[in-house]
Amino acid sequence: MTGDTAGLDEAFETYRGLLFSVAYRMLGSVADAEDVVQEAWLRWSGADRTAVREPRAYLVRTVTNTAIDRLRSERSRRESYVGPWLPEPVLTSPDVADDVELADSVSLALLVVLETLSPVERAVFVLREVFEFSHAEIAATLDRSEASVRQVAVRARRHVTERRPRFAADRAEQRRVTEEFLSAALGGDIDRLLTVLAPDVVLVPDGGGKRFAPHRPLEGAEVVARFLIGLGQHPYDGVAPEDMTTEVTYVNGAPGVVFRGGGMVLGTMAPEIVDGRVHALHLIANPDKLESIAERRVLALGLSS
Template identity: 55%
Template structure:
């Protein structure tokens, strides 16, 4: 690995003259992170995948590589698949509901409607219901629009098999994804009303904003207090939300490309709460409290397709 670093390079200063391998990796780094994150739902694990991708990429003979982007995506996908299979076993013993790691994202993510939908908390939870290979195929085809033969190389299947997997995964996701596309303005409006109701403790207003079958998922990871089972129903969820401490401040933010709330207690991030909205009502609330999943909330993460 002559002339290469053992860690994935980040942004380089103007005076740096990267070697071709480093230059290619840096150019595609945000794309590779997005691929890994969409497959894993964890920024920490996505970073580990990038580390592994870099180590393999640094040893590649670039003269043999026709398409550097496709080659890097292939390495990243293979590493993410291996990690995803291992994570599946680890998540079986996770304490309480498991939620994706929330990311503070820049406004340009929300402007890319397809990317924003694909990284939303609701969609990432749908992707969790796919088998690892199905998830990889769906992400690479539906989000990144890779050709079937490129995906086949990445997942070790024939193009014909990949087409069948893509069809099956697409049908599976379509049956579970949010019922309609909600504009950022609609989401923001509902979230503002939700924030006012929580801050004022207005249970009736909360009840009016929640769908009758609303589901609240809380992820404490066994580290901090959170419900160990999903809370279902407007009345139950409204009463739980009504108990949020008056000392808690609620801050609007762009989380995973969508409006959400950051709850702070004594100035420290306590919870990140994302919402799912269908037909004008809140149908899903995703409250991430596990401190291990809140480390990226103070800094924007760049996602790219």
């Protein structure tokens, strides 16, 4: 390896974590984010480095615009998706959960809200609100005027604020409620489960047509409770209830549940907990979205570098 190539590799590796973090928040998919980072590497390895004054800016620009293009091309495919589309869940370390700002920036709840933004709005929000890029830096990244970026930033922030759920800051309380919720559901105790679920709780299921899941969200504590208890009393994807295992772990920066059985990850469930009760549940059973969970990969999704 020549000195120039070694330097090229070193520069890219310095920012690889940042690039993946941006791409995942933009796309809500580990596989797509990794593809985008790989494409950035290919462009970077073929770039005229004498014309690249700031490698970080060049690489973030490449990843962001590639992600925007991918989001635009994905729109039609997602319109034909079977049932609700949810982002791909990831395992995160307890350190992420301890950092409230970091945990909220990668939460499934926020990623779901980001899905309602246009690709450009999403890029501006992620770069500005999550990674604290300046308006001028974002303008250069997107090849837009700074005034235009400021307008998009205000619009995107307002949109997210109106739809973003309120999070409990106490992670220990979140874990306690998650464990209580899981115990009541597995025990088939509907009365106890109803005390944990908020009256207007919503369960959003994503089976992608590849595993059993309702094709629309379920609303109301009674409906959600009966669905969850029934789910735990019957075989799922050929796995009997007694052969399933459950684990409370950290999913996207907060306590969540991973279901396994038959050598597979059967699904993950991420609760949104406010004031000691579950207000929403994101149930992801599409096997295409569970590969990193199955591999027990704990992904770094930091905000620095």
